Amino acid sequence: MSLKRVGILLGKEFLHGSKGYIFIFSIVAPLVISLMVSLIFGTLFTGKPTLGVLDEGNSQLIPMIQELDTLNIKEYNSTPEIRQAVESGAVDVGIALPADFDSSVTGGGKAEIEAYTWGESLAKDRSVIAVTITNLIREMTGQESPVDIVAITLGDEVSTPWGDRMLPVIVLVAVFLGGLMLPATLIINEKAKRTLEALIVTPASIAEVFTAKGTVGLIVSMFMGVLILVINQAFGSHPLLLVMVLALGGIMAVEIGLILGILLKDFTALFTVWKTAGILIFAPVFIYMFPEIPTWIGRIFPTYYIIQPIVDISQLGGGWPEIAVNVFVLIGLDIILLGIVASMLRKTQRFAT
Amino acid sequence: MARDAIVAEELTYRYGELTAVDHISFNVAESEILGFLGPNGAGKTTTFKMLTGQLKPKGGQARLLGMDVMKNVEKVQGEIGVCFETTNLYEQMSALENLNLFARLFGMRSFDGNALLERVGLPGRGKDRVETYSKGMKQRLMVARAILNRPRVLFLDEPTAGLDPTSSETIRNIILEERERGATVFLTTHDMLEADKLSDRVAFMNQGEIVALDTPHQLKQQHGKRALKAKVAGDDGGLEDREITLDTPETPEAVRKLFSQEKVITIHSEEATLEDIFISLTGRGLV
Numbered sequence: 001m002s003l004k005r006v007g008i009l010l011g012k013e014f015l016h017g018s019k020g021y022i023f024i025f026s027i028v029a030p031l032v033i034s035l036m037v038s039l040i041f042g043t044l045f046t047g048k049p050t051l052g053v054l055d056e057g058n059s060q061l062i063p064m065i066q067e068l069d070t071l072n073i074k075e076y077n078s079t080p081e082i083r084q085a086v087e088s089g090a091v092d093v094g095i096a097l098p099a100d101f102d103s104s105v106t107g108g109g110k111a112e113i114e115a116y117t118w119g120e121s122l123a124k125d126r127s128v129i130a131v132t133i134t135n136l137i138r139e140m141t142g143q144e145s146p147v148d149i150v151a152i153t154l155g156d157e158v159s160t161p162w163g164d165r166m167l168p169v170i171v172l173v174a175v176f177l178g179g180l181m182l183p184a185t186l187i188i189n190e191k192a193k194r195t196l197e198a199l200i201v202t203p204a205s206i207a208e209v210f211t212a213k214g215t216v217g218l219i220v221s222m223f224m225g226v227l228i229l230v231i232n233q234a235f236g237s238h239p240l241l242l243v244m245v246l247a248l249g250g251i252m253a254v255e256i257g258l259i260l261g262i263l264l265k266d267f268t269a270l271f272t273v274w275k276t277a278g279i280l281i282f283a284p285v286f287i288y289m290f291p292e293i294p295t296w297i298g299r300i301f302p303t304y305y306i307i308q309p310i311v312d313i314s315q316l317g318g319g320w321p322e323i324a325v326n327v328f329v330l331i332g333l334d335i336i337l338l339g340i341v342a343s344m345l346r347k348t349q350r351f352a353t
Numbered sequence: 354m355a356r357d358a359i360v361a362e363e364l365t366y367r368y369g370e371l372t373a374v375d376h377i378s379f380n381v382a383e384s385e386i387l388g389f390l391g392p393n394g395a396g397k398t399t400t401f402k403m404l405t406g407q408l409k410p411k412g413g414q415a416r417l418l419g420m421d422v423m424k425n426v427e428k429v430q431g432e433i434g435v436c437f438e439t440t441n442l443y444e445q446m447s448a449l450e451n452l453n454l455f456a457r458l459f460g461m462r463s464f465d466g467n468a469l470l471e472r473v474g475l476p477g478r479g480k481d482r483v484e485t486y487s488k489g490m491k492q493r494l495m496v497a498r499a500i501l502n503r504p505r506v507l508f509l510d511e512p513t514a515g516l517d518p519t520s521s522e523t524i525r526n527i528i529l530e531e532r533e534r535g536a537t538v539f540l541t542t543h544d545m546l547e548a549d550k551l552s553d554r555v556a557f558m559n560q561g562e563i564v565a566l567d568t569p570h571q572l573k574q575q576h577g578k579r580a581l582k583a584k585v586a587g588d589d590g591g592l593e594d595r596e597i598t599l600d601t602p603e604t605p606e607a608v609r610k611l612f613s614q615e616k617v618i619t620i621h622s623e624e625a626t627l628e629d630i631f632i633s634l635t636g637r638g639l640v
Binding site: 005008009012016193194195197198199200201202203204205 | 405406407426427430431433435437439440441442443444445446450454455457458459460498
């Protein structure tokens with residue numbers, strides 16, 4: 001395989017393929033859906049997260065929080081008061097600092113904080129508060145003190161905001177529109193117009209042609225995935241892990257797109273497959289939209305292994321230990337699909353007849 | 354003695370139960386033009402695809418320039434130029450963009466697209482989108498694309514089908530120029546006159562087999578019948594046609610009788626056409 005020729009073909013796709021309506025649609029559609037969700041569910045113009053504090057011992061943590069621009073802070077005098085504030089949504093998270101909090105953490109003890117969390121607060125707001133408090137405690141003690149924030153959700157457990165519930169849908173649309181539909185349509189278009197025939201009688205191999213088309217899909221898929229997470233401020237505290245998961249998800253989308261591109265002869269067939277088999281791709285998002293659906297159902301579908309690590313990182317503040325198993329499953333699925341693509345390319349000879 | 358640029362040995366291809374190409378063998382010398390003729394479904398395009406590395410033969414072997422095509426696809430494809438029957442250009446791109454793309458895929462560092470366009474009769478149209486071109490212009494651009502890498506073997510599939518006489522003549526001239534340059538030409542066509550005019554040898558293909566392969570002259574000698582065609586004055590004052598088959602024992606007597614008994618107005622000899630020969634060999638026409 002010649003990377004130079006792949007680069008030449010890639011340049012052609014970006015220069016001339018980018019005028020195609022699927023290319024434009026795969027960029028515009030996720031943005032429009034994301035903006036609509038943000039507007040409808042009010043996550044677009046939300047301000048800074050608000051932290052409620054019950055300070056029983058004049059902790060140094062309070063002035064440190066007050067100096068920050070990233071959080072609003074409200075102080076309360078009793079546990080019932082702060083619980084009431086959280087339940088009513090006046091604050092996103094309420095924490096109670098015991099009288100001996102400072103001496104306990106500076107003495108090397110484990111900092112355990114009860115955090116009352118409003119059920120409808122945005123995941124990103126909770127994440128910002130959790131990360132900020134952890135960092136400030138470590139700054140205060142001058143060491144990597146263990147910080148254990150115990151979240152207690154007040155109100156209805158299933159009242160996760162719709163903005164958060166919709167995020168997996170939007171991310172999956174972004175990843176799969178670019179990753180799956182772009183390579184599939186580019187290949188079908190080349191087959192329909194018989195230009196693929198012309199390419200494969202040059203020194204460029206069919207593998208190089210398909211690699212270029214897959215790379216276009218992967219780049220657009222990842223770009224849109226990252227953009228959607230940026231717009232929704234859902235990067236969490238491990239952006240590199242998130243990009244890695246998006247890349248693995250994009251690879252899965254591209255591989256499925258290549259398989260469809262090889263198998264299908266025209267756009268009508270592709271859109272029929274997209275409409276009917278699309279349920280297999282998007283099924284896992286229903287467990288996030290409707291938390292009462294058992295999680296094991298989602299595990300049946302391959303795209304679960306893209307969405308769950310993204311939710312773990314962006315909404316639940318997770319890191320590598322939390323996502324490792326799902327990421328390994330995702331890598332395994334990518335390898336299997338790659339094998340299928342390679343096998344189909346070897347067996348399929350008549351692309352243009 | 355010229356070396357063989359193309360060698361097909363027992364080349365076979367099957368689509369399921371249907372044998373499209375059935376153990377055909379032939380060779381084409383360097384700088385030779387081989388006309389490959391046959392009706393639709395005869396197996397011409399399948400042979401074309403096996404020779405250009407698009408299809409892997411189910412049996413036999415194709416060698417180009419001494420290389421096994423399937424084992425050296427990339428090298429072989431770097432030495433060939435292919436012009437397809439159906440237009441397969443990037444229509445949203447300009448002519449120059451089309452040519453530049455393929456020149457880069459062939460690894461050409463210096464390439465003058467405008468000169469090539471001028472050569473195929475498209476001067477000054479390089480920046481126009483291909484979708485604005487007429488069929489003849491597109492076909493000329495396809496030929497330009499096929500020769501841009503100065504191929505050692507040029508494959509042309511019906512290069513003049515459906516074109517106006519000017520475009521056809523331009524393309525025929527280019528084929529002859531390419532042969533002069535040293536390229537071997539494998540020409541698939543329905544046009545018997547074109548094949549007769551351009552080809553050093555022609556192969557007739559029918560139902561997956563090569564039924565005849567020789568120079569047009571030899572084929573006519575071996576399989577065709579020559580005739581004298583005359584117009585004579587009729588009894589009613591009009592003209593009547595007379596035809597005498599040549600090269601038979603009865604020919605001299607028939608000619609003597611024609612001139613002694615009839616008033617000959619015009620007379621000319623007529624050779625068998627390649628189409629006549631194809632029909633006599635296969636019992637069917639070319640379409």
